[in-house]
Structures are given as C-alpha cells and as structure tokens.
Amino acid sequence: MKHWTLILSLGLAIQLGLTAWLWWPAPAPQTTTLLQLDRQQLNEIRLQQGGQQLVLHKQDGQWRLPALQDQPANSGKIALLLSQLAEQRLGFPVSQSVASHQRFSVADDNYQWKLSLKAGQQQQEWLIGNSPAFKQLYLRQAGQDQVYQVALNSADWSTDASRWFDTGLLQVPALQQLSTDGLELSQQDGKWQLSQPQGQPELADQAAAEQLQRRFASLQVTGPALPAPAIPAQDPVKNLSVRSATGQWQFRLKSGADQYLIQRSDRPHWYPIAKADFDHLAQLRPDQLVAQSKPAQAESETATPQQAEP
Numbered sequence: 551m552k553h554w555t556l557i558l559s560l561g562l563a564i565q566l567g568l569t570a571w572l573w574w575p576a577p578a579p580q581t582t583t584l585l586q587l588d589r590q591q592l593n594e595i596r597l598q599q600g601g602q603q604l605v606l607h608k609q610d611g612q613w614r615l616p617a618l619q620d621q622p623a624n625s626g627k628i629a630l631l632l633s634q635l636a637e638q639r640l641g642f643p644v645s646q647s648v649a650s651h652q653r654f655s656v657a658d659d660n661y662q663w664k665l666s667l668k669a670g671q672q673q674q675e676w677l678i679g680n681s682p683a684f685k686q687l688y689l690r691q692a693g694q695d696q697v698y699q700v701a702l703n704s705a706d707w708s709t710d711a712s713r714w715f716d717t718g719l720l721q722v723p724a725l726q727q728l729s730t731d732g733l734e735l736s737q738q739d740g741k742w743q744l745s746q747p748q749g750q751p752e753l754a755d756q757a758a759a760e761q762l763q764r765r766f767a768s769l770q771v772t773g774p775a776l777p778a779p780a781i782p783a784q785d786p787v788k789n790l791s792v793r794s795a796t797g798q799w800q801f802r803l804k805s806g807a808d809q810y811l812i813q814r815s816d817r818p819h820w821y822p823i824a825k826a827d828f829d830h831l832a833q834l835r836p837d838q839l840v841a842q843s844k845p846a847q848a849e850s851e852t853a854t855p856q857q858a859e860p
Contacts, residue, residue, distance in 0.1 A: 584676065584689075584700065585635035587669040594668035595628070602709035617711035618774045621819070624716045627706075634702060635667075643696035644688070654697050655679030656690035663704055678704065715774050720801075720814050720821065722766040727793040733836045735759060744839050755841045762839075765830060766792065775819030776811065788832040803832045 595606040595613075605616050606623055613623040644654075651657035656679040663678040675692035682688065685703040690696065708714070727736040734745040735754060742759035745751045788803040800815035803823075810828035811820040 582640045583636055584638045584640070584702075585632060585667070585674075587667055587672055587674055589632055589636060591669040591672075592632070592667060593670065594666075595631075596664075596666040596668075597707060597709055598664040598666075599662065599707075599709055604709040604711060604714065606714065615711045615714060618715060621774055622716040622719050623714045627714060631707075638700050638702060640698050640700065644699050645697040646695050648695055650697055651690065651695075654688040654690075656688055656697055658692070663707065678702075712774055717770045717772070718768075719817070720771060720812065721769045722792055722794050722799065723796065724794050725763040725766045725792055726795065727791075728762070729791040730789060730834060733834075733839070735762070735839055742839075744836070744841075746836055753841045754839050758839050762834075765827070769827065771812065771821035771823050773822050775821055776809070777820075788834075790831065790834075801831070803828060805832070 593608040597604040606613050606628065607616060608614070609620070613625055613628050614620040615623050652660055655662055656677045658677070661677040661679055665676045665678060667674045677690050677692060679688040679690070679697075681704075682699060685701060686699060687702045687704060688697055688699055689702070690698070725737075727734070729735075732746060736743050736745070737759075742754040742756055743751045744754035790801040790803070792799055792801065797816075802813045804811045804813075804820070805828060810823050810825050812823045812828070812831075813820045
C-alpha cells in the first residue's frame with residue numbers, strides 16, 4: 551500500500567511540475583535602450599560607412615559640423631536620431647555567437663554602419679548590419695557578442711556633411727520691423743504701418759506685410775556657405791535691416807555668375823539662396839506694400855435718358 555502511495559505521490563509531483571513549467575510566465579526581455587548615455591551630456595556623434603565618416607560635435611549648446619568649418623547642423627534631424635535611439639528597446643538577442651557576426655554584418659571588420667556616441671569621457675559604439683525587413687536592422691554593441699534585431703531606419707543617414715547642414719539658420723521668427731532704401735515697415739498694435747522719407751506713416755497692405763513676415767520666418771538657404779564673393783564697388787548690394795522679438799540683424803543680398811547669395815550680420819559667411827527667394831527680397835519696393843485704395847463704387851443709378859421729342 552505504501553508502495554502505491556509513493557508512486558502516486560511522485561506522479562502528482564511530476565504533473566504539478568510540468569504544469570508550473572508550462573504556465574510559468576516567461577522572463578521579461580531586457581529594457582535597455584540603444585541610447586545608454588545621458589542625452590543632455592552628449593557632445594559628439596560619429597557615423598561611419600564604407601571608409602567615410604561624419605562627425606557632429608556640440609559646442610556652446612549647438613551641434614556643429616567640423617567638415618564645414620563648424621557651421622550649424624540641423625538640430626531637428628539630430629533630435630530625431632537621438633529620439634529613435636532613446637525609444638528603441640532591446641529584446642532578446644537573435645544570436646550570441648561570434649560566428650554569427652559576419653553573417654549579420656556586425657563584425658568589427660564587416661559592418662554597414664558604425665554609430666559612436668560620446669558624452670564627456672563616456673562612449674558607446676554600435677555596429678549596424680543587414681536589414682532583415684523594412685525599417686529593421688541587426689546591430690551589436692562593440693565589445694559584446696549579442697546580436698539584436700531592432701526597428702530602426704538608416705535610410706536618412708549620410709556621411710555627407712551637407713545633408714546635416716541647417717538650411718534654416720538665417721530665419722527670423724516673428725518679424726516686427728524692416729527697413730530698406732528709405733522704406734520702413736513696422737508692426738504696431740497688431741497692424742502693419744508703412745513709413746517713407748518725407749511722408750506720414752500710413753497703413754500698409756496687411757496681406758503683403760504678413761506674407762513678407764512668413765517669408766523671413768521660413769527662409770531657407772540652399773546649401774552650406776560659399777567663399778566670400780568679390781563685390782566690385784559699382785555692383786549693387788541690397789541691404790535689409792530687420793528686427794524681431796529675439797534680435798536685430800542686417801541682411802545683404804548679392805547676385806552674379808548665376809549665383810544668388812545672402813549674408814546676415816551675425817554670421818561671416820555668404821550662403822546660396824533660391825532665385826525666387828532672392829528676387830522677392832532684393833526687389834522689394836514701397837509700392838508692393840502700400841495698401842491699395844478700394845475702387846470707387848459704381849453709381850447705383852444711371853443718367854436718365856433724354857425723352858424723345860413729340
């Protein structure tokens with residue numbers, strides 16, 4: 551009897567063990583993110599591909615491009631990259647063997663991209679390999695064997711510094727005043743006023759003034775700075791003085807040899823600009839901003855025709 555009791559107890563224990571093993575919750579995956587450094591302390595980003603390298607470094611709170619004489623980088627594009635890294639969490643590795651590194655193109659001597667991040671003395675480096683699916687990449691942290699598959703898109707990455715250049719660096723948000731060639735346009739009590747030499751201030755064309763304000767707020771150059779142009783004394787240079795709530799600047803515009811250039815007083819460089827934008831600013835005239843008077847209203851009644859003689 552005791553023999554059968556022992557056998558039944560052992561069978562029950564085995565069943566309970568199997569049940570617990572089948573229904574026991576799986577261990578939670580890692581919650582480490584790709585960005586393991588303090589984002590606010592980051593001061594350098596490096597992207598390497600095929601022997602080419604892009605370096606971004608942070609100076610005085612602004613990301614700059616050493617390859618372009620430390621001209622400003624596109625902070626929005628960098629913020630997007632860092633957000634993707636900070637939000638992407640690592641799950642279970644797809645492989646932990648050194649032999650798999652070549653297969654996934656994440657080996658030290660065979661990778662698609664190398665992404666290096668630096669925050670002071672701390673550094674983090676990822677070797678990024680093949681894409682198993684749309685917006686999916688294999689990657690491995692340098693010095694470790696684990697290979698992960700993550701939702702990351704490298705389509706917008708580039709080692710070309712001009713692709714990271716801030717084309718909106720000359721924008722003027724919320725223009726409040728503009729002066730050029732004796733013309734002064736200013737915003738007072740929510741209305742745009744126009745002043746000219748030896749004339750009284752008058753109401754400006756509100757739609758035209760607001761369009762000019764939007765043009766300065768969305769101003770885009772078409773590429774990094776060009777060498778300073780030689781400007782002969784007889785060649786015209788358009789000068790514009792502008793003011794907003796955040797500062798006051800002098801703009802200069804110059805064209806020649808199929809180039810259209812613009813400069814702002816707080817930056818020493820000349821930047822290329824689209825011809826359409828150049829023409830709008832360089833050809834600005836008072837008559838474009840004067841409020842048009844409403845056309846005279848037609849008479850409601852026409853003259854009475856002469857009556858026919860009897």
